[in-house]
Amino acid sequence: MAEIAIKQVAKRFGSFTALHSIDLTIADQEFMVLLGASGCGKTTLLRIVAGLETPSQGEVWIGGRRVDHLPPRERGIAMVFQNYAVFPHLTVFENIAFGLRMKKLPQQEVEGRVNRTAELMHIEQLLKRYSGQLSGGQRQRVAVARALAMEPDVILMDEPLSNLDALLRLEMRAELKGVLAASKTTTIYVTHDQVEAMSLADRIAVMHQGHIVQAASPVEVYRNPAARFVGSFIGNPPMNFIPAAKAADGSWTVAGLTLPGPKSDKQTIEFAIRPEDVDAGTEGLHATVRVVEPLGPHTLVTCDVEGGLFRAILESNVTVAVGDHLRLLPKPDRIRWFDPETTNAL
Amino acid sequence: MSTVAELSIAAPEARKAGNWLLVATVILLCVWVLLPIYLLIVNALSSPEEVTAFPKRFFPSFDFGSLSFFINFAGVARALWNSVLVATLTMLLSIGFGAPAGYALSRFEFPGKETFRFLVLMTRAFPLPLLALPLAVMFIRTGLDDTAIGLALVHTTLALPFAVLITFSLFSGIPVELEEAAWTLGCTRLQAFRKIILPLALPGIAASAVFAFTISWNEVFAAAVLTIENRTLTAFLLQSLGESPLYLKFAGGAALVIPALIFIFAVRKYLFAMWGIANR
Numbered sequence: 340m341a342e343i344a345i346k347q348v349a350k351r352f353g354s355f356t357a358l359h360s361i362d363l364t365i366a367d368q369e370f371m372v373l374l375g376a377s378g379c380g381k382t383t384l385l386r387i388v389a390g391l392e393t394p395s396q397g398e399v400w401i402g403g404r405r406v407d408h409l410p411p412r413e414r415g416i417a418m419v420f421q422n423y424a425v426f427p428h429l430t431v432f433e434n435i436a437f438g439l440r441m442k443k444l445p446q447q448e449v450e451g452r453v454n455r456t457a458e459l460m461h462i463e464q465l466l467k468r469y470s471g472q473l474s475g476g477q478r479q480r481v482a483v484a485r486a487l488a489m490e491p492d493v494i495l496m497d498e499p500l501s502n503l504d505a506l507l508r509l510e511m512r513a514e515l516k517g518v519l520a521a522s523k524t525t526t527i528y529v530t531h532d533q534v535e536a537m538s539l540a541d542r543i544a545v546m547h548q549g550h551i552v553q554a555a556s557p558v559e560v561y562r563n564p565a566a567r568f569v570g571s572f573i574g575n576p577p578m579n580f581i582p583a584a585k586a587a588d589g590s591w592t593v594a595g596l597t598l599p600g601p602k603s604d605k606q607t608i609e610f611a612i613r614p615e616d617v618d619a620g621t622e623g624l625h626a627t628v629r630v631v632e633p634l635g636p637h638t639l640v641t642c643d644v645e646g647g648l649f650r651a652i653l654e655s656n657v658t659v660a661v662g663d664h665l666r667l668l669p670k671p672d673r674i675r676w677f678d679p680e681t682t683n684a685l
Numbered sequence: 686m687s688t689v690a691e692l693s694i695a696a697p698e699a700r701k702a703g704n705w706l707l708v709a710t711v712i713l714l715c716v717w718v719l720l721p722i723y724l725l726i727v728n729a730l731s732s733p734e735e736v737t738a739f740p741k742r743f744f745p746s747f748d749f750g751s752l753s754f755f756i757n758f759a760g761v762a763r764a765l766w767n768s769v770l771v772a773t774l775t776m777l778l779s780i781g782f783g784a785p786a787g788y789a790l791s792r793f794e795f796p797g798k799e800t801f802r803f804l805v806l807m808t809r810a811f812p813l814p815l816l817a818l819p820l821a822v823m824f825i826r827t828g829l830d831d832t833a834i835g836l837a838l839v840h841t842t843l844a845l846p847f848a849v850l851i852t853f854s855l856f857s858g859i860p861v862e863l864e865e866a867a868w869t870l871g872c873t874r875l876q877a878f879r880k881i882i883l884p885l886a887l888p889g890i891a892a893s894a895v896f897a898f899t900i901s902w903n904e905v906f907a908a909a910v911l912t913i914e915n916r917t918l919t920a921f922l923l924q925s926l927g928e929s930p931l932y933l934k935f936a937g938g939a940a941l942v943i944p945a946l947i948f949i950f951a952v953r954k955y956l957f958a959m960w961g962i963a964n965r
Contacts, residue, residue, distance in 0.1 A: 391865050411868040418869040424862035428884045441871030489870065 341402040341415065341492030341525045342367045343388065348397030350383050357383045359549045360397070365542075370519065370526045371554075374536040375546035376572070381529045382497055384546070388527060389418050389495050402492055412441075414493075417486035421498040423478040425470040431457075431481050432466040438489045452488045459518060460484040476507045483515070487522060494519065496528045500535065512538060533573050537561070545569050564675065567609065567682040576614050576639070576650040580677070581624070583610040591676075594624040594645045598669075601676050601685040608685060609677040614639070615652040616673035619659070623668030624649070628659050642667070722942065728932065729939035736932040755936035764921035767833060768902060771917055774837035775844055775901035776894045782841070783848025783897075784890055788882075790849070791856035792864075802853075805846045813843075817910045824911060831913050839907045844897035851896065851955060855889040856882070892952035899948045903941070 343365040350358040358380045365371045373381040386392035388399055390411035399407040406414045417438070426434050435453045444452075457463040460480040470478060479499060486494055499515075500508045516539055519526050530536055536543050537557045544554040545568070553565035564570035570578035583591040583600065584607050591600040593610040600608070615637075617623070626642035626649060633639075633655060640659055642649045644667075651667055659665065676685040728736050729752060730745035755761060789795075790802065820839065821830065829835030859882055867877035908920035916924065922937045929937075 389865075389869060391868070410873070411865075412871045412873070416869060418866065420862045420866060422860060422862055424860065424866040426863060426866075426881055428881075437867070438870035441876075485866075485870070 342400075343493060343525060343527070344398075344400040345384070345388065346398040346400070348384070348387060348394045348399065350380070350387060350392065351395045357549055358387075358394075361551055363544060363551060363554060365525060365527065368523050368525055370516075370528065370539060370541040372536040372540035372543045373527065373529045373546055374533060374543050374573075375531065377531055379546040380549040381531075381546045385495055385497055385527055385529045388493075389416055390414050415491055416493045416495055417489040417491040418495040419479075419482050419486050419497065419499045421501060423470075423475075423482040423502075425473070425478050425481050425485075427470045429469075430466065431462065431468050431470075431473070434470070434481055435466075435485045435488050437485065452490075456484040456488040459487065460514075476503055476511065479503060479511065483518070487518070490522075491524060493525045493527070494522075496526065498530055499528075501530070501532070508535075515539070533575070537573075545572065547572070562673075563684070564611075565684055567611070567677045570611055570675070570677075574613060576652075578611050578613050578675075579644075579649045579651075581610045581645055581647060581649065582607050582679070583676070594626070596622070596624050596668075598671075598674065600674075603678070603685060605678070605680075607679065609679050611675040611677055612669045612673060614650045616670045617651045617653075617667040618670070619651075619653055619657050619665055620668045621666060623666040626651070626665045626667050628661055628663045628665060631659055631661060640665075722946070725935060725938050725942060728935035731932070733930070733932040736935060751932040751936040752939070755933055755940065758925075758933075760916075760921060760925070761918075764916050764918045767912075767915050768918040770833045771837050771840060771908075772898045772901040774833060775840040776898040778837060778841040779844040779848040779897035780852075780890060780894050783845050783893070784852045786849045787852025787854075788856050788878075790853045792861065805849050808842065808846050813906050817907060820907075821910055830911060831915055833915060836908060836911050836917065837901070839911065840901035840904055841897075843904060843907075844900040847900070848893050848897055851893040852886070852890060855886050855893070855955070859885050889955050892955035895948045895952045896955075899945050902948075903945055 343363075345361055345363040345365075348358060348361045349356065361384060363371075373384060375381045383392060387394050387407075388401075390406070390409060394407060397407070398405055401414055401416070411418075425431075426437065429437065432453055435456060436449050439449045439452060453466070454463065457466055460483055462477060462480045462484060465473065465477060465481070470481070473481065479502075483499070500511055503511060512535060528536075528539060540557050542554055543557055543560050545552045545560060547568045553560055553569050555563075555565075560569060561573055564573070564578065567580065571580070581593050583593045583598075585603075585605070586592050586597055589602065590597050591608065591610065592598075598610070600610075624644055626644045628640055628642050629648075630641040631638065632641075636655065637652050638655050638657060638659070640651045640653055642651060642665060649667075651665075653659070677683065678685055727741065727745045730747050730749070731742070732746060732748035732750050735742065735746060735748070736751070786805075790798065824830040824835050829838070863881050863885075864877045867881045868874070872880065903919065905919040905923055908917045909923055912920055918941060922941065926934050926937050
């Protein structure tokens with residue numbers, strides 16, 4: 340059992356606040372991804388859980404034990420670093436065995452575990468080599484094997500794939516998911532890559548300016564963003580936002596279309612829809628086509644709606660040309676509304 | 686910027702002349718450094734008659750007469766032993782204090798860090814002769830005068846700035862993630878240093894130690910002022926070779942210079958690193 344509880348953790352560097360009172364609970368064996376742009380505090384949060392950074396306030400609990408005053412070695416964690424951190428003066432075997440030797444395990448046990456994890460990561464033929472003789476992808480495998488060999492309760496990963504080229508990243512991503520699911524550890528994984536986050540996570544915690552904006556399953560984060568930031572950060576292209584004006588009967592007028600919406604005492608709120616959730620038809624939002632990009636399976640159309648940019652993903656058999664006037668009908672169950680002041684979902 | 690553009694479009698003749706100038710300068714500088722060393726070696730390995738004769742031979746006659754006379758000269762062996770002792774003490778003290786300071790500079794943020802780095806360099810700005818008299822007085826009062834440890838302390842102040850700066854650049858070249866990885870794998874700070882950082886830094890630390898040794902080995906002023914009975918080789922030569930014949934001066938000079946040259950040559954890579962030119 341290794342549930343992780345982060346309670347009111349804050350971190351300040353001088354006058355700069357990197358983390359504002361973070362509360363997050365990660366269930367045993369859950370795969371939690373911290374997602375955000377660089378500088379949002381995700382790596383700082385991970386390093387606080389690891390014990391490489393001391394929180395300015397708050398508590399960190401791992402497996403029912405308060406650990407924020409403990410050094411990294413007493414927390415039952417293993418970490419994989421962005422630049423791999425494979426020890427250059429040790430062979431791959433000794434790298435993987437390093438933590439086990441620190442635990443003073445008998446030689447037979449060490450050999451067994453090293454061989455098992457090396458096989459798991461497909462590096463058993465590299466055990467006698469040094470870090471300098473390995474490619475980036477192989478080094479990353481060594482780093483993961485070194486962490487897995489510890490059989491830790493918790494594995495922490497800090498952008499482990501970001502130094503790999505695109506193809507290798509894809510391959511490693513699928514492999515990591517399988518290996519970590521089988522190892523039954525609790526995982527915290529930091530990334531700025533939303534595709535990586537969506538594909539790996541049980542739950543995604545979206546971070547922005549030192550806050551966790553939303554922590555939910557990938558589909559939930561995608562479908563029901565808790566705040567405007569989440570909708571505009573996740574999805575490629577991101578969500579569209581259009582101002583909506585209050586109509587007489589309490590419904591909302593959006594670019595020439597009247598829609599039922601949430602009750603609000605504000606005069607304008609924001610209407611939001613994902614690009615793939617509109618259909619071209621005879622009624623809907625008034626749009627003027629600016630750019631047409633046929634992408635094969637579908638066509639990406641960038642339009643002008645109420646003076647703002649609006650992206651729509653349409654069937655590739657829809658023929659549109661620049662300058663055309665379109666009517667885009669949003670799917671009713673996919674429409675979201677945001678408060679323009681708090682930016683929260685309504 | 687404009688000069689670069691002008692150079693690249695300069696006429697071929699001008700470029701050729703520039704190349705010649707470069708080659709000539711390189712040759713001049715090499716001669717400047719190498720000629721005295723060459724003459725020193727040739728004369729040290731020649732017989733006393735050849736040293737004063739003219740014209741010189743291009744290759745020495747490998748006559749070890751003057752060298753062996755020098756080695757057996759009364760007091761040389763003792764002075765040599767003193768030099769080695771003082772230099773070894775200097776080396777231990779410089780690394781003992783310098784390496785931790787270099788580590789702290791490279792790994793920790795603390796108030797006054799930049800000032801400290803500047804002050805380390807500033808210590809080199811004090812002329813030793815200015816300090817020598819008060820130092821001598823203080824050493825006599827404390828009983829440190831004419832002892833190996835006393836002189837080693839003075840040499841350490843000379844060598845320490847280099848030890849700090851070399852080890853600083855050395856530790857800075859080792860990614861901090863390696864240490865952090867070791868901590869997460871069960872190491873204390875000390876164990877991580879011993880098992881990860883030390884093996885990686887050891888060649889550089891050894892080089893820095895050799896450099897400190899060489900600084901002490903070559904130092905003559907403080908050695909001459911602060912020792913009387915226990916002279917180091919440099920101080921001894923300064924005192925006794927003044928009145929010696931020419932061929933003995935060459936032998937003494939060679940005995941001093943050659944070890945220092947070999948030491949510096951062995952650690953040149955790390956000295957370059959200190960000044961920020963390619964780190965291996």
